Amino acid sequence: MQKEQLVLIGNGMAGIRAIEEILKRDPERFEITIFGEEPHPNYNRIALSSVLQGDSSVEDIILNDYDWYEKNGITLYTGDPVVKVDKRRKKIESKNGVVCHYDHLIFATGSNPFMLPLPGADKEGVIAFRDIKDCETMVETSKHYKKAVVIGGGLLGLEAARGLLNLNMETDVVHIFDYLMERQLDAPASDMLKRELEAQGMRFHMNKHTEMINGKERVEGVTFKDGTFLEADLVVMAVGIRPNIELASEAGLQTERAIVVNDFMETSAKDIYAVGECAEHNGIAYGLVAPLYEQGSVLADHLCNQETEGYKGSLTYTKLKVSGVDVFSAGHFQDNEQTRAIRVHDEFEGIYKKVVVQDDTVVGAVLFGDTSDSPRLLDMMKKEQDISGMNKAVILPSENADGASDESSVVSMAADEQICDCNGVCKGEIVEAIRNDGLATVADVTKHTNAGRSCGGCKPLVSDLLSATLGDEAVASQKEPICGCTDLSHDEVSEVIKDKQLSFTREVMNVLGWETEEGCSKCRPAINYYLGLNQPEEYEDDYTSRFINERMHANIQNDGTYSVVPRMYGGVTDPDQLRKIADTAEKYDVPMLKVTGGQRIDMLGVNKEDLPSVWEELGMNSGYAYAKSIRTVKTCVGEDFCRFGTQDSIGMGIQIEKKYERLNTPHKVKMAVSACPRNCAESGIKDIGIVGVEGAWEMYVGGNGGVDLRGGDLFCKVETGEELLHHISAFLQYYREDARYLERTSHWVERVGLDHIRSVVLDDTEKRKQLIENMEKALRALPEDPWTEISENEAKQKELFEKKQLEVVR
Ligand SMILES: Cc1cc2nc3c(=O)[nH]c(=O)nc-3n(C[C@H](O)[C@H](O)[C@H](O)COP(=O)(O)OP(=O)(O)OC[C@H]3O[C@@H](n4cnc5c(N)ncnc54)[C@H](O)[C@@H]3O)c2cc1C
Ligand SMILES: NC(=O)c1ccc[n+]([C@@H]2O[C@H](COP(=O)([O-])OP(=O)(O)OC[C@H]3O[C@@H](n4cnc5c(N)ncnc54)[C@H](O)[C@@H]3O)[C@@H](O)[C@H]2O)c1
Ligand code: SF4
Numbered sequence: 001m002q003k004e005q006l007v008l009i010g011n012g013m014a015g016i017r018a019i020e021e022i023l024k025r026d027p028e029r030f031e032i033t034i035f036g037e038e039p040h041p042n043y044n045r046i047a048l049s050s051v052l053q054g055d056s057s058v059e060d061i062i063l064n065d066y067d068w069y070e071k072n073g074i075t076l077y078t079g080d081p082v083v084k085v086d087k088r089r090k091k092i093e094s095k096n097g098v099v100c101h102y103d104h105l106i107f108a109t110g111s112n113p114f115m116l117p118l119p120g121a122d123k124e125g126v127i128a129f130r131d132i133k134d135c136e137t138m139v140e141t142s143k144h145y146k147k148a149v150v151i152g153g154g155l156l157g158l159e160a161a162r163g164l165l166n167l168n169m170e171t172d173v174v175h176i177f178d179y180l181m182e183r184q185l186d187a188p189a190s191d192m193l194k195r196e197l198e199a200q201g202m203r204f205h206m207n208k209h210t211e212m213i214n215g216k217e218r219v220e221g222v223t224f225k226d227g228t229f230l231e232a233d234l235v236v237m238a239v240g241i242r243p244n245i246e247l248a249s250e251a252g253l254q255t256e257r258a259i260v261v262n263d264f265m266e267t268s269a270k271d272i273y274a275v276g277e278c279a280e281h282n283g284i285a286y287g288l289v290a291p292l293y294e295q296g297s298v299l300a301d302h303l304c305n306q307e308t309e310g311y312k313g314s315l316t317y318t319k320l321k322v323s324g325v326d327v328f329s330a331g332h333f334q335d336n337e338q339t340r341a342i343r344v345h346d347e348f349e350g351i352y353k354k355v356v357v358q359d360d361t362v363v364g365a366v367l368f369g370d371t372s373d374s375p376r377l378l379d380m381m382k383k384e385q386d387i388s389g390m391n392k393a394v395i396l397p398s399e400n401a402d403g404a405s406d407e408s409s410v411v412s413m414a415a416d417e418q419i420c421d422c423n424g425v426c427k428g429e430i431v432e433a434i435r436n437d438g439l440a441t442v443a444d445v446t447k448h449t450n451a452g453r454s455c456g457g458c459k460p461l462v463s464d465l466l467s468a469t470l471g472d473e474a475v476a477s478q479k480e481p482i483c484g485c486t487d488l489s490h491d492e493v494s495e496v497i498k499d500k501q502l503s504f505t506r507e508v509m510n511v512l513g514w515e516t517e518e519g520c521s522k523c524r525p526a527i528n529y530y531l532g533l534n535q536p537e538e539y540e541d542d543y544t545s546r547f548i549n550e551r552m553h554a555n556i557q558n559d560g561t562y563s564v565v566p567r568m569y570g571g572v573t574d575p576d577q578l579r580k581i582a583d584t585a586e587k588y589d590v591p592m593l594k595v596t597g598g599q600r601i602d603m604l605g606v607n608k609e610d611l612p613s614v615w616e617e618l619g620m621n622s623g624y625a626y627a628k629s630i631r632t633v634k635t636c637v638g639e640d641f642c643r644f645g646t647q648d649s650i651g652m653g654i655q656i657e658k659k660y661e662r663l664n665t666p667h668k669v670k671m672a673v674s675a676c677p678r679n680c681a682e683s684g685i686k687d688i689g690i691v692g693v694e695g696a697w698e699m700y701v702g703g704n705g706g707v708d709l710r711g712g713d714l715f716c717k718v719e720t721g722e723e724l725l726h727h728i729s730a731f732l733q734y735y736r737e738d739a740r741y742l743e744r745t746s747h748w749v750e751r752v753g754l755d756h757i758r759s760v761v762l763d764d765t766e767k768r769k770q771l772i773e774n775m776e777k778a779l780r781a782l783p784e785d786p787w788t789e790i791s792e793n794e795a796k797q798k799e800l801f802e803k804k805q806l807e808v809v810r
């Protein structure tokens with residue numbers, strides 16, 4: 001039977017959660033197509049604050065990677081917004097011209113940041129804080145400029161300001177009222193917050209109305225209505241959001257502040273739904289994830305024909321995500337004639353608590369300095385618990401002299417109290433999962449229950465709950481498993497594969513009692529790697545276990561096309577290669593050719609179905625720019641051309657690249673050879689960097705030029721190229737055998753210690769001999785070039801590259 005077509009507009013948090021909920025209920029029901037305006041897979045927008053504050057990387061905050069879409073049979077168009085909805089014909093059209101029929105259409109277009117329409121607001125350096133691009137702009141700006149001004153002293157403004165301080169920028173916050181976070185805090189809590197943030201280095205300008213942004217092309221400052229002026233190299237506007245409803249209203253859907261929906265998330269048009277910040281239910285458009293996830297769950301029930309009471313609205317709460325500051329606010333926290341409040345204000349400890357009561361129920365709360373009462377208060381509010389017979393001291397219990405409450409808050413919580421408010425997960429659910437599924441780490445709990453998957457604020461509680469359920473020692477002794485499919489760590493799995501000489505993925509999963517039948521995108525590639533490492537000659541690579549880029553031997557791009565990087569040994573090319581690249585690019589309409597940081601030519605925008613012919617036409621080897629493998633060896637021009645050159649860097653670079661190309665490694669390995677310490681090939685930030693000095697080569701290891709910038713450590717100095725190759729072989733092989741899959745050399749070197757690695761790799765021991773032998777064996781067993789192999793393998797071409805028959809017309 002043909003599946004119903006479900007189209008989602010908006011690849012953000014609410015829309016994808018709705019899809020996850022649908023897949024949980026009925027994975028086979030819909031043919032799903034998703035359009036996202038941003039050039040990324042679904043990520044955790046909330047965690048942008050932690051990326052900016054330097055606690056996570058962009059990679060860490062991806063919630064569903066490209067493999068997830070593929071595994072669930074979802075067609076994804078990123079970087080391609082929907083621009084037209086024809087509700088009569090049930091079709092949508094994207095900016096890139098994709099036309100797609102739908103049986104059901106979900107709007108999850110989120111919000112746009114509100115930009116104050118001030119004179120000069122279009123200058124360079126005036127931005128919002130909403131997406132990865134904004135985050136990257138702030139990080140980049142901080143490298144060249146010093147002064148940041150954040151307009152808006154709400155949640156977002158303060159989280160942005162903390163991040164900018166962490167980036168070493170002088171940070172001024174401009175707020176329109178006389179106290180901060182006026183939508184969440186009362187005056188005493190706000191004052192305490194301001195003092196704390198001032199102590200952290202933020203400067204505040206309260207009661208200020210910004211009049212204009214000054215500067216030529218780039219911002220130089222802001223002027224206020226009272227005539228005062230503040231210098232600025234960067235202005236971040238965080239003055240609220242506006243639901244993104246333009247497309248919906250153009251399509252004729254009923255909109256007010258947002259797209260109007262009923263209790264089943266149905267809009268005014270048949271078969272069109274809305275969830276997330278772009279939806280308005282009972283006059284409210286929410287701007288926090290908990291309600292949006294509840295909406296997603298209701299919509300999934302509705303679309304999968306499961307019984308549901310419908311969405312009844314949500315009680316919202318907020319926590320500020322700034323380290324060192326605990327602030328919580330929920331419900332109606334301001335006093336009025338109908339309310340009375342219980343207050344605790346400890347100026348010595350910097351703690352303020354206020355609980356607002358109306359008609360014998362708790363209707364709101366503000367907590368500063370100690371937010372441990374928040375789950376209990378929230379629970380009372382949700383249940384509208386009658387507190388008339390309750391001793392008021394029980395509502396805000398006092399603390400012991402050492403600051404600890406009488407009982408650990410998690411122990412005293414009832415089973416139906418929520419631990420994770422973002423994802424609506426209660427204590428009982430987590431305890432059951434810990435017991436039944438043998439969970440032992442916070443990461444396990446997050447994977448199994450979603451608790452902790454959004455703002456992360458509940459992770460300390462989850463951790464307490466693990467200790468309370470399993471005992472402190474059991475938790476402390478737990479190692480980090482590869483993934484949720486097993487309790488075993490990378491080291492243990494790799495050991496068992498070696499000891500028992502296991503030969504294929506399924507066997508490993510069976511022998512080790514995997515909890516899932518198929519494994520997942522974390523464990524399968526790791527097992528495949530360890531198997532290949534152990535039996536390089538016998539093992540047949542399981543390409544179905546590889547990441548999508550490795551399966552396709554090209555890098556998938558944000559619009560679903562691929563990038564192709566042919567091998568150019570040592571970064572050297574010739575007219576023949578250039579001609580082939582130019583001819584092929586012309587023939588296949590390749591929209592962009594770009595020189596990469598690794599001195600190669602990247603052909604960007606190749607259609608999937610053209611890949612085999614492009615490779616055949618090029619007749620060059622794959623540059624492996626997509627693989628956990630030896631990538632490039634970058635070289636400087638060296639002694640033949642440069643007057644400072646002391647060695648033949650190009651010759652050495654080519655020799656190294658030819659020797660180790662196609663070798664699988666735990667993570668990508670980048671190398672460089674420079675012919676003098678001026679280091680034009682950037683040898684200091686490579687996994688293995690070689691620097692020529694008078695009569696010798698220096699070898700540096702563990703460098704990394706990416707997000708976790710790390711200078712390589714001087715590993716050794718040798719006189720001949722032959723010695724150098726031996727050291728590289730021993731080092732690389734030790735890394736291959738000892739590091740965990742997906743561990744870069746920079747992390748491995750730090751974890752294991754340089755001295756230890758030196759003692760294994762450089763000392764003339766049996767172990768070193770063995771490493772070099774193992775490397776030679778692995779090199780002998782290397783497969784032929786994958787592009788050649790695929791060009792000759794029609795079955796594989798059909799399986800991997802043939803255009804799928806979708807109901808999508810380009
Ligand atoms: C820095 C920051 C910190 C935050 N912290 C918290 C927090 O601690 N707790 C909390 O609860 N909430 C927090 N939020 C708010 C939370 O992130 C949002 O409420 C949530 O992301 C909204 O989800 P959504 O799917 O409705 O919108 P979004 O996540 O914005 O997703 C909408 C997506 O739709 C895309 N889109 C728009 N139009 C189109 C189109 N025509 N075609 C295709 N795609 C389109 C957009 O590009 C976007 O990717 C924070 C937000 C930010 C920016
Ligand atoms: N920790 C969290 O829960 C968290 C963190 C970040 C963002 N968010 C969400 O993201 C969304 C956006 O956050 P936000 O802080 O921008 O929105 P917001 O509406 O909560 O706050 C905007 C703030 O800007 C101030 N403001 C308005 N105009 C101003 C002006 N001209 N000059 C100076 N100040 C002015 C307002 O008084 C208000 O305090 C919200 O939905 C928020 O809930 C949540
Ligand atoms: S690294 Fe030294 S030898 Fe190589 S190009 Fe630069 S200056 Fe010349």
Ligand code: FES
Nearest residue numbers: 420422454456458
């Ligand atoms: S409370 Fe936000 S992730 Fe759990």
